[in-house]
Amino acid sequence: MNELIESLRAIVGDKRVLVRAGELRTYESDGLPGYQKRPALAVFPGTRDEVIAVVRLLADRNVPFVPRGAGTGLSGGALADDVVLLGLHRLKGILSIDADDGRAVVEPGVVNSSLGRAAAAFGLSFAPDPSSQTACTIGGNVAENAGGPHCLKYGVTLNHVLAITALLPGGEIVQLGNPEGESDGYDLLGAFIGSEGCFGVALDVTVLLTKNPQAVRTLLADFSSVDAAAHAVSAVIAAGIVPAAMEMMDAATVQVVEASIYAAGYPTDAAAILLIELDGAAAGLDDDAARVAAFCRAAGARGVRSATDPEERARLWQGRKKAFGAMGRISPALVVQDAVVPRTKLPAVLAEIHRIAERHDVHICNVFHAGDGNLHPNIGYDPTNPAEAARVHAAMSEVMHACIDAGGTITGEHGVGLDKMPYMDALFTPATLRAMCEVREVFDPGRRANPGKVVPVHACREWHGVPSTWRSA
Amino acid sequence: MTTSEAPARGHAAAVVDEVQRARAARTPLRIVGAGTWLHGGRPVHADHRLDLRDLAGAGVLHYEPGDLTLTVRAATTFGEIDRLLRAEGQWLPLDPPGGADGTIGATIATASAGPLASAFGTPREQVLGVEIVNGCGEVIRAGGRVVKNVAGFDLTRLMTGAWGTLGAITEVSVRLRARPATETTVAVAASAAEAWRWISASEFAPYAAELLNPTLARALGVGDRSTLLLRLGGNESLVRAALSSVAALAEPHPVDAAVWTRLSERDAPDTAVIRLSSRPSRLSPIWERVSTTLERVGGEAHATPRRGVVRCTIPVDSTGDEAFARLRGIINALRVDATMVAERLPAPLWRSLVPGAASDALSRGLRGVFDPDRLLNPGIFGELP
Numbered sequence: 001m002n003e004l005i006e007s008l009r010a011i012v013g014d015k016r017v018l019v020r021a022g023e024l025r026t027y028e029s030d031g032l033p034g035y036q037k038r039p040a041l042a043v044f045p046g047t048r049d050e051v052i053a054v055v056r057l058l059a060d061r062n063v064p065f066v067p068r069g070a071g072t073g074l075s076g077g078a079l080a081d082d083v084v085l086l087g088l089h090r091l092k093g094i095l096s097i098d099a100d101d102g103r104a105v106v107e108p109g110v111v112n113s114s115l116g117r118a119a120a121a122f123g124l125s126f127a128p129d130p131s132s133q134t135a136c137t138i139g140g141n142v143a144e145n146a147g148g149p150h151c152l153k154y155g156v157t158l159n160h161v162l163a164i165t166a167l168l169p170g171g172e173i174v175q176l177g178n179p180e181g182e183s184d185g186y187d188l189l190g191a192f193i194g195s196e197g198c199f200g201v202a203l204d205v206t207v208l209l210t211k212n213p214q215a216v217r218t219l220l221a222d223f224s225s226v227d228a229a230a231h232a233v234s235a236v237i238a239a240g241i242v243p244a245a246m247e248m249m250d251a252a253t254v255q256v257v258e259a260s261i262y263a264a265g266y267p268t269d270a271a272a273i274l275l276i277e278l279d280g281a282a283a284g285l286d287d288d289a290a291r292v293a294a295f296c297r298a299a300g301a302r303g304v305r306s307a308t309d310p311e312e313r314a315r316l317w318q319g320r321k322k323a324f325g326a327m328g329r330i331s332p333a334l335v336v337q338d339a340v341v342p343r344t345k346l347p348a349v350l351a352e353i354h355r356i357a358e359r360h361d362v363h364i365c366n367v368f369h370a371g372d373g374n375l376h377p378n379i380g381y382d383p384t385n386p387a388e389a390a391r392v393h394a395a396m397s398e399v400m401h402a403c404i405d406a407g408g409t410i411t412g413e414h415g416v417g418l419d420k421m422p423y424m425d426a427l428f429t430p431a432t433l434r435a436m437c438e439v440r441e442v443f444d445p446g447r448r449a450n451p452g453k454v455v456p457v458h459a460c461r462e463w464h465g466v467p468s469t470w471r472s473a
Numbered sequence: 474m475t476t477s478e479a480p481a482r483g484h485a486a487a488v489v490d491e492v493q494r495a496r497a498a499r500t501p502l503r504i505v506g507a508g509t510w511l512h513g514g515r516p517v518h519a520d521h522r523l524d525l526r527d528l529a530g531a532g533v534l535h536y537e538p539g540d541l542t543l544t545v546r547a548a549t550t551f552g553e554i555d556r557l558l559r560a561e562g563q564w565l566p567l568d569p570p571g572g573a574d575g576t577i578g579a580t581i582a583t584a585s586a587g588p589l590a591s592a593f594g595t596p597r598e599q600v601l602g603v604e605i606v607n608g609c610g611e612v613i614r615a616g617g618r619v620v621k622n623v624a625g626f627d628l629t630r631l632m633t634g635a636w637g638t639l640g641a642i643t644e645v646s647v648r649l650r651a652r653p654a655t656e657t658t659v660a661v662a663a664s665a666a667e668a669w670r671w672i673s674a675s676e677f678a679p680y681a682a683e684l685l686n687p688t689l690a691r692a693l694g695v696g697d698r699s700t701l702l703l704r705l706g707g708n709e710s711l712v713r714a715a716l717s718s719v720a721a722l723a724e725p726h727p728v729d730a731a732v733w734t735r736l737s738e739r740d741a742p743d744t745a746v747i748r749l750s751s752r753p754s755r756l757s758p759i760w761e762r763v764s765t766t767l768e769r770v771g772g773e774a775h776a777t778p779r780r781g782v783v784r785c786t787i788p789v790d791s792t793g794d795e796a797f798a799r800l801r802g803i804i805n806a807l808r809v810d811a812t813m814v815a816e817r818l819p820a821p822l823w824r825s826l827v828p829g830a831a832s833d834a835l836s837r838g839l840r841g842v843f844d845p846d847r848l849l850n851p852g853i854f855g856e857l858p
Contacts, residue, residue: 100673100754101781145623156621158630159598174835181750181812182782185831185854186639186839187584190597190630194623214676234539240562240651281676284711340619344539372620373540412621420624427624431611435842436626442838454625 018042035076039085046090056171064448067197069140072132075417102209108139124209127154131321145194147413149245152371163206169449197450199443213279217289218307221296222270229272230346232299233370246371247275253365260326264319331380338414339403343373360395374412433459485643487528493610504637506576518852544646547578566593572738578642584634588681591779605640608844637850639843653706659725660695665760677715680704689773749811753781829855
């Protein structure tokens, strides 16, 4: 171990290798408190060449590692016991922006909103907009196939990445996708995106940039029942209108947001509010906005308000994007789920979630991407109270199974990580899980990259290669 | 809602039996859906067919219009899907070459796309999940039926465009769209440079913006020069504004929407079909070269400027070494500075023009996971028997 530390220091410099428990504490969890794992050490390369040298050294010594960006993930993904934590956030280079073709080449540590600011100078933007976008990195977005409110219209990270230069766990460098045209053969790029750090790390990412819309309309509708809001969502979609975003927050969420520093002026007596954004060419946008407002009123909205200036629009969005932050301020710990259900099942699933909460005596807040059925039920709790923590986890497990039973899935944009692994068996057949394990082994025959994530070990072929004793070497 | 329950062992059961029999006998299989694209792709070294229409059948498994998703058996045709969706005011915006008889399974397997990919992307953007039978005769169900899903590694993307070499697709789930209030198609004369300038600067996102070379424009009866064929959709104000914006290029002429079907059904059997691609902004010189060359040999070309893709159809009116050498010369002249993907070539030309795909170590490893004995469509990526 000491020899490894010295070798890593020789690559990245003394200060970029952390070994003391106190220094490593930051890297014991991600954005989802409740999972704590202790890496053996953390290394922070600052250049592409340093990343390559570090990964090749780890390959040479058969050492398991966990890639990590900003650590904002919500699945307990970028952490593990007794591994080398490979922090990539120092690779912040925006290597090129090609405004004519709407694309940029960036290093993995570039923060999502920094890329957004750089692109804005050309009237462009990077479409995926996870709520953590002021901190999360493009490498992390790729690892989780991140989404965000606006992926209702614009799609997720998969739809906005043209190519990746990937460093496989064994140290080989491969080009995935083709920035100069179509690809023939297997969609290795598609397989890599969303692989949660198990297939290697991205050295650079060629992303697509989207032209900023000519005009934007942001509407806030408030409802006296969650059902009514869900019906409004269905009516808008059925009419062939594709809003850029359609977000729902229930009464519990609205009250927490409004009591926080992120107060956005949401009506605190509403049972549910919808934040709906339309964008595109100015022509016809007001017609669509009028129709959306009419659908909301027909579904029983008490009021529909339109943001009249960019400041008000930003304020309405801040309440939504900081909702988890607001909840985090009133509870020591927070569980956040990420299930997706068929849109028509939303009212029934929300009612079931309500019943589950009552049964377990927990307080569930719902804030979610209503347009695509992506739910984020969350519960604040005190982890030092074992009885409460047990009730919370029992309730969440029931919520997840209710979503699976409704024909849904266990994660829409946060990833499986550690948090959703218990549900993988309910979602996939043994043959499918085994295929996933074997696909991982094609990229990482040693199973050293982000070990123990995504696919439960019992679903994989027996394997004895995990180098659990590397530290004593 | 339409739901037909699968039989107890699932509708893939007969495919499983057939693959397991073939595996025991080491018999390579040629996967067949409707059989309309057997002339596409590299030669397959297999005498036996795995006929998905016979074994797994066609038809709808799950359709809930409010969810805007559809699950069908893989051999279901676009014609069947379109009839079902039209009644609900919805559509699946995929228009690969071939027309109504083509199957959704073959489209996903080959990742084939048409002009609508300009706005809606290729099959990888639209497929939500697949069921496959791999080369060991195991059923694998990847993805799901919901529009957002990152549970587990993305086997759905791997199957899309794998040409059946990782498994025979038996079931497909796709996302749908509601039809817009208004839709219109117009033709406008434009060079590649003019078309790209308009498309890249436009606030309007046409459903399709396809550039036709003069030969193809004449054949479709929409012009006699390089012509941009536009499909615009949305509410009436939007479409009206888009039309007046197009008028800045040249006078737009209304065209019957059936032109899109005629375009997708156009491929004649005795042709070679290749696609050239590049960054969209660099398409213009490729297009000019293609136009000039194909005008001389009577070939047709259409391009999707937004994607930077040109599809060229070159007549193959005779066989024999001399004719093939001529064709090879034409294609090699066309492909300069472009990425080339071939859809259809005379069998002897594949190896010299596009020797292989999926030959890298990762791809070979993946083939080994799903089809260790290389029973499924062997040869279709140029691998040796």
